Amino acid sequence: MQVIPVLDLLDGHVVRAVRGERAGYLPIRSSLAATSEPLDIARALLAASGARTLYIADLGAILQQRPHVATLAALRAALPGVDIWLDAGYADYASMLALFARIDANGPLTPPLAATLVPVFGTESLQDIHALRAAETAGFAPILSLDHRAGQLLCAPGVCESPEPARSWWPRKVIAMTLDQVGSYDGPDLATFERIRAAAPAGTEVIGAGGIRHGDDMAAAARTGALAWLVASALHDRRIGGPLAAST
Numbered sequence: 001m002q003v004i005p006v007l008d009l010l011d012g013h014v015v016r017a018v019r020g021e022r023a024g025y026l027p028i029r030s031s032l033a034a035t036s037e038p039l040d041i042a043r044a045l046l047a048a049s050g051a052r053t054l055y056i057a058d059l060g061a062i063l064q065q066r067p068h069v070a071t072l073a074a075l076r077a078a079l080p081g082v083d084i085w086l087d088a089g090y091a092d093y094a095s096m097l098a099l100f101a102r103i104d105a106n107g108p109l110t111p112p113l114a115a116t117l118v119p120v121f122g123t124e125s126l127q128d129i130h131a132l133r134a135a136e137t138a139g140f141a142p143i144l145s146l147d148h149r150a151g152q153l154l155c156a157p158g159v160c161e162s163p164e165p166a167r168s169w170w171p172r173k174v175i176a177m178t179l180d181q182v183g184s185y186d187g188p189d190l191a192t193f194e195r196i197r198a199a200a201p202a203g204t205e206v207i208g209a210g211g212i213r214h215g216d217d218m219a220a221a222a223r224t225g226a227l228a229w230l231v232a233s234a235l236h237d238r239r240i241g242g243p244l245a246a247s248t
Contacts, residue, residue, distance in 0.1 A: 002228035005045035062089035073107030087120035092128035124154035181211035
């Protein structure tokens with residue numbers, strides 16, 4: 001199972017995400033790097049995991065404050081050959097496209113000389129169910145994050161049908177995101193993952209997120225059929241990494 005490292009950006013720093021309680025997030029203190037500077041942490045996470053995919057949550061954008069445009073452009077330019085999965089709180093396709101244009105304007109390099117940006121649409125922010133299809137038609141290969149808290153899907157009225165968004169507009173990749181488990185060391189929410197995977201249309205790749213503590217959790221997640229899992233704290237604290245992350 002692939003480990004996909006996670007970078008959470010807030011106020012210009014990489015922060016440690018804990019249970020989705022964003023008001024309390026602090027600059028990361030990581031055993032992998034001496035600073036909380038985004039590029040230093042990004043390189044350290046990729047090296048520790050052996051991954052060529054980096055998930056970035058721009059919490060400034062998600063909280064409707066200020067997106068990290070210059071930081072994202074610098075990361076994209078400095079990480080050639082990496083896929084950056086970017087959740088920036090897109091409400092619709094137009095807002096996604098506008099942010100991508102601003103990032104491009106701040107960073108002149110384009111693939112294959114820069115990282116590829118892949119939009120992640122989180123249900124906690126999404127306001128238009130047509131956004132994913134529009135992004136897919138435009139060639140962006142969007143990802144849907146089904147965001148849960150306290151066992152409930154976070155989703156705007158009119159966007160989701162009970163209990164989840166209409167599966168007809170799910171893209172090829174879907175993330176089972178349980179915010180309560182993020183950074184918690186409570187273990188992964190395998191029940192939610194398995195429910196989403198069982199309901200997913202044929203051919204859908206379902207990716208887990210949050211709660212990984214050690215190699216046994218990785219093995220348990222792999223047994224559910226997960227192809228990948230989003231991980232941050234266990235990498236920063238060296239509970240997984242190196243050969244373990246690459247081969248589990």
